[in-house]
Amino acid sequence: MNLFDIIGPIMIGPSSSHTAGAVRLGLLARQILGEEPVKAAIDLYGSFARTYKGHGTDAALLAGLLGWRPDDGRIPRALDEAGKVGLAYSFNFAQTDEFVHPNTAFFHLAGAGGHFCRVGGVSLGGGRISVNNIDGFPVELSGELDALLTLHEDRAGIVSAVSGILAEMRINIAGMRVFRRQKGGLAAMIIETDQPAEKRVAPIIAAMPGIKFVRLIGSIL
Amino acid sequence: MEKILSLQDFVQAAAAQGLSFGAYALKSQAAELEISEDALVGKLSECAEVMREAARAGLRGESTRGGLAGGDARKIFLARAQESYINITGEIISDAIQIALSIGEANASMGKIVAAPTAGASGIIPGVLFALEKPLGLDGVAIGKGLAVAGVIGLVIASRASLSGAVGGCQAECGSAAAMAAGAAADLAGGGPDMVAGASAIALKSMLGLVCDPVAGLVEVPCIKRNAAAAVGALAAAQMALAGIKSFIPADEVFDAMKSVGASLPPSLKETSAGGVAAAPTALAWAKARLRAD
Numbered sequence: 001m002n003l004f005d006i007i008g009p010i011m012i013g014p015s016s017s018h019t020a021g022a023v024r025l026g027l028l029a030r031q032i033l034g035e036e037p038v039k040a041a042i043d044l045y046g047s048f049a050r051t052y053k054g055h056g057t058d059a060a061l062l063a064g065l066l067g068w069r070p071d072d073g074r075i076p077r078a079l080d081e082a083g084k085v086g087l088a089y090s091f092n093f094a095q096t097d098e099f100v101h102p103n104t105a106f107f108h109l110a111g112a113g114g115h116f117c118r119v120g121g122v123s124l125g126g127g128r129i130s131v132n133n134i135d136g137f138p139v140e141l142s143g144e145l146d147a148l149l150t151l152h153e154d155r156a157g158i159v160s161a162v163s164g165i166l167a168e169m170r171i172n173i174a175g176m177r178v179f180r181r182q183k184g185g186l187a188a189m190i191i192e193t194d195q196p197a198e199k200r201v202a203p204i205i206a207a208m209p210g211i212k213f214v215r216l217i218g219s220i221l
Numbered sequence: 222m223e224k225i226l227s228l229q230d231f232v233q234a235a236a237a238q239g240l241s242f243g244a245y246a247l248k249s250q251a252a253e254l255e256i257s258e259d260a261l262v263g264k265l266s267e268c269a270e271v272m273r274e275a276a277r278a279g280l281r282g283e284s285t286r287g288g289l290a291g292g293d294a295r296k297i298f299l300a301r302a303q304e305s306y307i308n309i310t311g312e313i314i315s316d317a318i319q320i321a322l323s324i325g326e327a328n329a330s331m332g333k334i335v336a337a338p339t340a341g342a343s344g345i346i347p348g349v350l351f352a353l354e355k356p357l358g359l360d361g362v363a364i365g366k367g368l369a370v371a372g373v374i375g376l377v378i379a380s381r382a383s384l385s386g387a388v389g390g391c392q393a394e395c396g397s398a399a400a401m402a403a404g405a406a407a408d409l410a411g412g413g414p415d416m417v418a419g420a421s422a423i424a425l426k427s428m429l430g431l432v433c434d435p436v437a438g439l440v441e442v443p444c445i446k447r448n449a450a451a452a453v454g455a456l457a458a459a460q461m462a463l464a465g466i467k468s469f470i471p472a473d474e475v476f477d478a479m480k481s482v483g484a485s486l487p488p489s490l491k492e493t494s495a496g497g498v499a500a501a502p503t504a505l506a507w508a509k510a511r512l513r514a515d
Contacts, residue, residue: 001223003250004264006338006375006384006401007368010271013328013343014286014440016336017387047492051438054287056331071271076331102387125385127336 009127009221011070017103018048018055021123023075024220025105026064028131028143029119031217035111037065040089046102048123049093058091061105065089069220070127106133137179137188143220145174145192148201153210154180154187162189162205171195186212226380228421228472231373232414242417243366243408246373265365265372268335272324272347275334279323283330287439289507291330293446294323313352314453321348321452325445337368338375338384338397341440344448345398346371349406349455357409370408371401374421374472381473382480386433387492389483391447396428396479399451399458400472406459422468422475424458429475429482432490434497437508443498 011020030037042061044052052058059078060070066081068074074081082089094100103123110116120133131141134149141147148166152158159178166173172194180187197216206214235245251261282295297319300306308315321344328334334343350367353359359367375384378397383389403424404417412420428451436442462468468475489496498504 001376001379002254003261003369003372003376004254006379007265007268007346007372008335008337010268010333010335011340012331013334013340014331016340017385019331019340020336047438051494054437054439054441056286059331071333073333125387126339 005126009070011127012060012072012075015055016127017123017125018051018057019060019075020070020127021103021125021129022048022057022060022105023064023068023070024127024129024143025121025123025131026061027067027069027220028064028121028129028141028217029107029109029117030065030067032119032131032134032149032215033109033111033115033117034215035113035115037087037109038112039110040065040087041092041108042089043092043094043106043108045094045100045104045106048103048105052091062087062089065107065109134188137181139179139188139190140177141190141217143217145194146196146219147217148191148193148197148205149215149217150189150205151212152187152189153212154184155210158208158210159189161208162191165201165205166191166193166197169197169201171197171201223380226377228374228377228418228476231377232418235414241408242404242414243370245414246369247366250369250373261369262362262365265368266361268337268368269347269361269364271333271335272337273351275324275327275332275343276320276347276351277323278332279325279327283326285326285329285441286331287329287437287441287511289436289439289441290445291326294319294326297322310453313356314456316352317348317452317456318449320351321345321448322445324348325448329439329441329445337371338379338401339386339394341386341444342394342398342448342451344445345395345451345455346402346405348448348452349402350409352452352456353406353409359409363409367405367409370405370417374401374404377473378476378479381476383483389479390431390486390491391433392425392428392431392479393483394433395444395447395451396425396431399428399455400425402452402455403458403462406456407462410459410463412459412463416462418472419466419468420459420462422470422472423461423466424455425472425475425479426468426470427454427458429479430486432486432497433492434490434499435492435494436499436504437511438494442504
């Protein structure tokens, strides 16, 4: 935590957890999808489901999906703008609050190029967030650092090959985690880096055997 | 796990180096962020500009998102311009009230603000700092220094307790903001590091046990007017500290007390809208009507 976590973020009101945090969840979900979203069904849980309208949480989530930042003055108009740019959206209110953090959103997204993804995340307060589910993989992604996300076959050598490429490109790894549902199936990997991985890294890694897809996730702070 | 900080450590370090709390805050935080002090002041000035614009925006009297508030900052602004208006609080406190209300309303109407430390409590620190601008002759660098003082106090509170109403009640949001603003005010008025810590201790002591009870979950009632009241409390605390009045309980111990009070508060009093004024008959009736309308 630093001074600007306390004096900041600069944001559109009224709530750092319900508005600024919601924008950031949308921003990460958009980057995980990896292209312009055209369809979004968003499940809201807990406090998000109960007070979303008064806090503009609906507008904030869409603003993030549109690629806007938490201080973008257009956020209050995001519902209209989404319609104009061809992003069809719906909000669903979860009946149960059990087992989930009180500020949880779950995105079901479809992109212009035919990509689909599911992204779940929570708003932790003060604008800090955590994405904790990508396509059913339990993950952890805060958006504070640049990151590289892969979905790949769970077998020996892939993690080392990917980190080797980053080393060659002089990109320092700040932290990395591998997540899987079962041994030998598919695995997800999140590598947080000190330098943004340039766009040309993605196709190189995507072409490696065993890699299903790669996304570059820019810091959202 | 974040390190637990001590305001007393900052006070001692500043005093040992013969620096004001503000000067030491800038120095230590610039080092922490690995940027120059000028760059840090520049970034803080950007925050101050957003705060200033929010203080202006709120005066336009737009209604808030939930429709529970809005127009009150404009009301006090217009009233003060009337010759017949009796200003019982004087200019500085009237300014603090007006600015705090204004930013609270800008926030609730989805305007651009600086969460300091949170969006719901964002009117308090600028209310105090900008009200002191004219009487103390503060320039942009001084305001930046004030924000650094407030920020350091907030960092200490965050490390020892919480800045979230959902965790600690409104004392953690408006109470922390008042403690941060009081310390900044004491520093900008020329008080030494010990007075800065004393002012923040006195301000927060006066807010312990404050419940977070937004009507229908919206950061409108009672939050906006509470910003104004907390800004005035911060000025009172700073005034006492500047007169040489000490807080019998040191600031760090007050922060710790705030944490334990927060832990003792039942969930109904922590941003769940199940207690406090959020459970008053008028609040429940409004929430029910709104739910039907949706």
